[in-house]
Amino acid sequence: MSWILNNLPLILDRLWAHVATSLPAIVLALLISLPLGWLAHRYRPLNGPVLTGAGLMYALPSLPLFIVLPVLIGTGVRDAVNVVVALTLYGVALMVRSVSDGLDGIPPEARSAATALGYRPLRRFLAVDLPLAGPVILSGLRVVAVSTVSLCTVGAVLGIPSLGLLFTDGFQRGILAQILTGIVLTVALALALDRLLVLTGRLLMPWARTPSRRTSRRSHRAGGVERAVTPS
Amino acid sequence: MISYGSVTKRFRDGTVAVDDFSLSVPRGSLTVLAGSSGCGKTTLMRMVNRMVDPSEGRVAVDGQDVAGQDPVALRRRIGYVMQNSGLLPHRTVGQNIATVPRLTGMDRSAARRKAADMMDLVGLAPELANRYPAQLSGGQQQRVGVARGLAADPEILLMDEPFGAVDPLVRADLQRQLVELHHQLGTTILFVTHDMDEALTLGDHIVLLQAGARIAQQGTPKDFVSAPASDFVRDFLGLDRGQRTLRRETAADGSVLLVDPHGRPAGVLAE
Numbered sequence: 001m002s003w004i005l006n007n008l009p010l011i012l013d014r015l016w017a018h019v020a021t022s023l024p025a026i027v028l029a030l031l032i033s034l035p036l037g038w039l040a041h042r043y044r045p046l047n048g049p050v051l052t053g054a055g056l057m058y059a060l061p062s063l064p065l066f067i068v069l070p071v072l073i074g075t076g077v078r079d080a081v082n083v084v085v086a087l088t089l090y091g092v093a094l095m096v097r098s099v100s101d102g103l104d105g106i107p108p109e110a111r112s113a114a115t116a117l118g119y120r121p122l123r124r125f126l127a128v129d130l131p132l133a134g135p136v137i138l139s140g141l142r143v144v145a146v147s148t149v150s151l152c153t154v155g156a157v158l159g160i161p162s163l164g165l166l167f168t169d170g171f172q173r174g175i176l177a178q179i180l181t182g183i184v185l186t187v188a189l190a191l192a193l194d195r196l197l198v199l200t201g202r203l204l205m206p207w208a209r210t211p212s213r214r215t216s217r218r219s220h221r222a223g224g225v226e227r228a229v230t231p232s
Numbered sequence: 233m234i235s236y237g238s239v240t241k242r243f244r245d246g247t248v249a250v251d252d253f254s255l256s257v258p259r260g261s262l263t264v265l266a267g268s269s270g271c272g273k274t275t276l277m278r279m280v281n282r283m284v285d286p287s288e289g290r291v292a293v294d295g296q297d298v299a300g301q302d303p304v305a306l307r308r309r310i311g312y313v314m315q316n317s318g319l320l321p322h323r324t325v326g327q328n329i330a331t332v333p334r335l336t337g338m339d340r341s342a343a344r345r346k347a348a349d350m351m352d353l354v355g356l357a358p359e360l361a362n363r364y365p366a367q368l369s370g371g372q373q374q375r376v377g378v379a380r381g382l383a384a385d386p387e388i389l390l391m392d393e394p395f396g397a398v399d400p401l402v403r404a405d406l407q408r409q410l411v412e413l414h415h416q417l418g419t420t421i422l423f424v425t426h427d428m429d430e431a432l433t434l435g436d437h438i439v440l441l442q443a444g445a446r447i448a449q450q451g452t453p454k455d456f457v458s459a460p461a462s463d464f465v466r467d468f469l470g471l472d473r474g475q476r477t478l479r480r481e482t483a484a485d486g487s488v489l490l491v492d493p494h495g496r497p498a499g500v501l502a503e
Contacts, residue, residue, distance in 0.1 A: 113318030116283060117331050117380075118308035131322045207322045207364045 003177035015185060017080070017161035022152040025084050026145050026193075029091025030137075036092065037099020038125075051097055058093035062086060062154050083155040083162070090151060091144045098140020102133030135208045138201045142194050149190040153182075163189070233259040234280055234388065234422065239289035241275055249275045250286070251444035257437075259387075262414050262421045264435035266428060268468075272445030273424045277390050280422065281310045293388065308332055311381035311389040311419070316397050317373040319365035325351070325376050326361035332384040350379035355409065371402035378410070382419070391423045395430070407433050428469055432456065440465060 004011065040050040069075070069082045106129055114128040130137075153164025166182030169175075202209060234257040241250040249272040257263045265273040278284040279291045282303040290297050298306060312318075319328050329350050330343035338346065348358060354375045365373055374394055381389050391410075395403045411434060414421055425431055431438050432453040439450040442464060449461040457476060460466045470476055478490040478498055488501040 107321070109314065109316055109318045110320055112283075113312075113314060114320065116281060116307055116312040116314070116318075118304050118306075118335055120304050123335075128320060128322075132320075134322075205322065207324075207366075 001177070003175060004181055007178075011166070011181060011185070014161060014163050014166055014182075015189070018149070018152055018163045018186070018189065021080050021083050021155070021160075021162055022087060022148045022189075025087035025091055025152075026141070026148050028084070028088040029095050029144055029148070030141060032088065032092050033095030033099045034130075036096045038103060040096060040100040041103035047100070051100065054093045054096040056093075057089050060089070062090075062151060063157060065089075066155065066158055066160075078159055080155070080160050082158075083152060083160055087148050087151055091148055094144050094147065095137075095140050098137050098143075099133065102136030102140075103129060105136055106132045131205065134205050135201070138197065138205075142197050145193045145197060146190045149193060150186060153186055233257065233294055233420065235292045235295075236276070236279075237290045237292070239276070239279065239286045239291060241272070241279070241284065242287045248444055251446060252289070253445045253447070254289075255439060255447070255450075257420065257422060259420050260418045261437050262411070262423060262435060263437045263439065264423045264425060264431040265439050265441060266425055266431040266435075266468075267441035267445075267448075268426055271441040271443055273426075273441055274392055276441075276445055277392060277422055277424050280388065280390055281307045281312060283307075308336055308384060309386055309388075311384065311386035313374075313377045313381040313389065313391045313394045315393045317365065317370075317377040317394075319373055319376055319380070321365055324362050324364055325356070325368070328365065328376055329380045329383050331380060336384065346383060347379075350383050353382070353413070354379045369402075370398045371406065374398055374402075374406055375409075378406075378413075382413070382417070387420060389419050389421045391421060393425055394423075396425075396427075403430075410434065440468060 036050060036054065040047045065086050066082055067077070069085055070077050070079065073081075073085065075081050110128065110132060111124075114124045119128060152162050153167070155162050156164030156168045159165070163182045163186045166185075167179045170178030170182060236253050236255045239250055239253045240248065242248050253272075253276065265276060267273050275284055279286055280293065280298065282298055282301070285299065290299065292298065293306075293310075319325075320331070323331070326344060326347045329347040330338075333343040333346050334340070347361065351358060351361060356372065356375050356379065360368065360372065365376065368376065374397075377394060381391070395406050398406065407430065410421075413419075423434060425434075428440075431440075435453060437450065438453060438456060440448045440456070442448045448468070449456065449465045456465065456469060457471075460469060460471055465471075478492055480501065481489045481491045481497075483489050490498045490501055492498050
């Protein structure tokens, strides 16, 4: 406990570095996945290659990637940008399928009704397709958020600041409190982010929670949660 | 006014959904396209707002070929009510009804007032405006669908089996209301159904279609019942099975009953 109190500024520093690395990666993964997922959904021949390609990215081992990336994009080995890029790639790998599944799951009658009402294609995508795919996209984003926060710690092996540095450093110096602080804060950050996403979802998609009068109706809330297997 | 001139629709797989179809739907009429599933009736209707484009022939609204018109602008001035209501599940009732007014640039508060007026018109309680479609009964959803179709004051309303999924009692109520609305607003309504009873109840002009959208018979409900043009028509109406042939029978209290071939009373005779 005294270690924590004595090192509060350091802990906050690491926490901030962790947020500053993982958050941009999560946002970028979402932004990149939207067009890719749309392509996979819209053009059937692209569906296989895009989804398989994205899935394969997740199979890249993270440590070698951290070492190769600086060579490819011309950054320094210790640059946090490497981690952001790598985490974005892993995020996209998970997210693309959620976006494509979410768009596939839109009730065809809602889409056809929107066209018949006189929506232009882009506006229909933004005002009808995207919100209706929202619950599935959100469940994918929750997985990405949690896995990104946990993966972010791997950068510590290369000395890139994050909460991970607390446990690599604590391990080398034999300070148990430091190791535990790193682990607990990583988990807490992941849970907090997940909670935040759930609340944002409720705010943005109140309709997805309304109890249905007909029990037989398809639920949008159900599908789409994928298993997160963290590569190491 | 809607007119079809020698319209043919061939789909990519080679099936001919509509084969050389011509029809003129007079302004202000309630015309029913009836026929069993796969006869091309929905395809015909979707040609009016360019959801489907004909392979040959022309479809014109008020004398203007729709092929030359921007489909989006065309759709916004033609109301469309579909099966299972087709409501947008993520929009409230009020927002659903206000969709087209909003798309055409009406400001939010005016669109909200318009939606409230439409809800009143179709008999929906104002407090339903903030509900989501999934929170409504099937009959209420259909009313919202009709209100949405009429919200932009269209001259033409297309209705694709709108009452197919509701129970008979509610359906009868919706049908009665549609006839009233039609008298009140004078909108040209093109109505698609596979239910001949519905066609007879609603249509002031009925077009009965066979496969390939070939016209088996067209005319008023009375024409159909009194002078069916072919065996197909007799069969479709249920005349063959005697379902529409009623006998008089005098009840114990002296009133005259009309009884169907199975001996079930269909109603009483008003002299």
